[in-house]
Amino acid sequence: MDYIFILGTHPAWSVAEIAAVLGESDLYWENERILIKKDAEIAAENLIKRLGGTLKIAQIEAFVSADIPFPKLAKQCAELLLKKAARGDGKLVFGLSDQGVGGRFAADKLGLNIKKELKNFNISSRLVTSQEKELSSVVVGQNKLLNRGAELIFFRHDQDLFIARTLAIQPYKDLSRRDFGRPSRDDYSGMLPLKLARMMINCAAPRSFSDILLDPFCGSGTIVTEAMLMGYRQIIGTDLSEKAIKNSRANAEWVRELYGLDIYPKFHIKNATRLAQFLKPKTVGTIVSEPYLGPQRGLDNIEAVKAELQTLYSQALDNFYQILSPGGRVVMVWPVFFGREFLKPALDKWKPINALPEKFSHIPWVKLSYRDTLLYHRAGQRVWRELIILEK
Ligand SMILES: C[S@@+](CC[C@H](N)C(=O)[O-])C[C@H]1O[C@@H](n2cnc3c(N)ncnc32)[C@H](O)[C@@H]1O
Incomplete structure (x- = not known):
């Protein structure tokens, strides 16, 4: 059919x-x-x-x-x-x-x-x-x-x-119930749209539902809770902020009860740039994350923001490389400021993966970035999101 x-x-x-x-x-x-x-x-x-x-x-x-x-x-x-x-x-x-x-x-x-x-x-x-x-x-x-x-x-x-x-x-009703009904929100740090979280998890193409899926900048836990609903059983959320971990825990518990799930993600307050000291080498199957995207206001000094994020992402990626199992993938969204200022952290060891299969990338209505990545933005947004997929 x-x-x-x-x-x-x-x-x-x-x-x-x-x-x-x-x-x-x-x-x-x-x-x-x-x-x-x-x-x-x-x-x-x-x-x-x-x-x-x-x-x-x-x-x-x-x-x-x-x-x-x-x-x-x-x-x-x-x-x-x-x-x-x-x-x-x-x-x-x-x-x-x-x-x-x-x-x-x-x-x-x-x-x-x-x-x-x-x-x-x-x-x-x-x-x-x-x-x-x-x-x-x-x-x-x-x-x-x-x-x-x-x-x-x-x-x-x-x-x-x-x-x-x-x-x-x-299932639009269900999506909006989760979006607006979750007990803990952090509108200041920002929360990933649920649909985007799902697309990222799916693009990671995890090899097995029982491999560990990690979100090292988990915020209020959007990726963790969507992954729970998608059938991933071993999920870890980490974040530098105690409040974020508290929010994530509350949201995961709410989703578990609402849907009668038997999945218990683990949450820890950890710096993404030091994760290799906490998680054993080659134990994580997939990393899906929306990291810190820079200050919400005051994008006056773009170069300084870019430099800060490039250092953060480079250090975090170095840790991700150590804890990922061979062939494992990292899927992240990185900010693109004003739709033109792209980040360039160190990617020496990684194999970048094009999210969109080659056969679709030359279709007239497809607009990829200069480095063939997908961009996500809504009218009037200053910070666009770029989909990055890296394979170990
Ligand atoms: C954009 S938010 C993530 C939001 C999340 N995707 C959600 O939907 O709720 C970025 C998160 O990164 C965390 N963060 C910033 N620097 C960090 C670091 N070095 N290590 C771990 N987490 C960090 C912040 O506390 C914040 O919760």
Whole structure:
């Protein structure tokens, strides 16, 4: 079967993550928002819970000529819904998402035609619409489209119009419950977005769920708690700050109770630049971390901040090298100031890994940094994040 992934706000990160989890073969980047996986058997519900950067997973059901007359397309969609849509007690509820089909395609008009067709089959239905051309995961979830009907996604490939049926949506409620409900926050030091934490963990491609996963700048424990939920069993969080360790402990306990997990991460107050004195050589499988990114305010003297961070990261990386097992990976986000000032700590012993497979790095809509790394930023942010993957 062929599937599509509807990608999140940072599509290249999403693609890197999917490639790390599923392998890059049979992946085709269709347009900025859609990645296709061919010839696969995918457990969509489970997979979307693991990924941070995918909004929807859908199965490709059919393709037709892009100039197919509307009535004919409506009939085909109605037949598809009859065959594949979920059925609850009441009306069949369906929605249509236009993923950049273009031309004279109008999802609303098509929806009304499909309703009429369904009526011909004695099926009463409700069409869910939204202001946007694409239904958000929230709209799909709130209207229970996947339990009471279906969402069909349309996209164009050359002269064909593809029709996909959504199988799973990102668990947005759960994500926001964790984001806003966690008992301990540190908005001053900053907390990593949960989805970004997941993408980083997945990009680390840990070899086994029972290897040790370490976050040596764990802050409030975002990476630790997401790793707990992703099934990692041996997790260590360390941080220089006593308050951070207290926050991490409280958040991990909250997640453990909320989800009934039997996973007990270990936390220690430790300086990342002296970790090799505490952890035995070659015992850690993977390191995933958002380190100290520099002062929150006062970026007047960029050169001084860069020099300070380069020293910190070089010393920390030297320690990471000692405690990592051979072939183990470090995944970090480093700051890029104003989108142009990159850090250059000492990396002599490390093998840098490109997060995005080579086959995707020359696609017109992909914007990598001058050193082929992925960048993450939101409008107006002064400090961007750069994804760094290093292998021992
Ligand atoms: C950007 S915060 C990490 C936030 C974390 N990713 C989260 O989502 O909560 C950076 C953390 O690095 C810690 N830190 C700074 N210097 C350190 C050092 N030398 N060793 C260990 N931790 C350090 C700070 O106390 C802070 O908690």
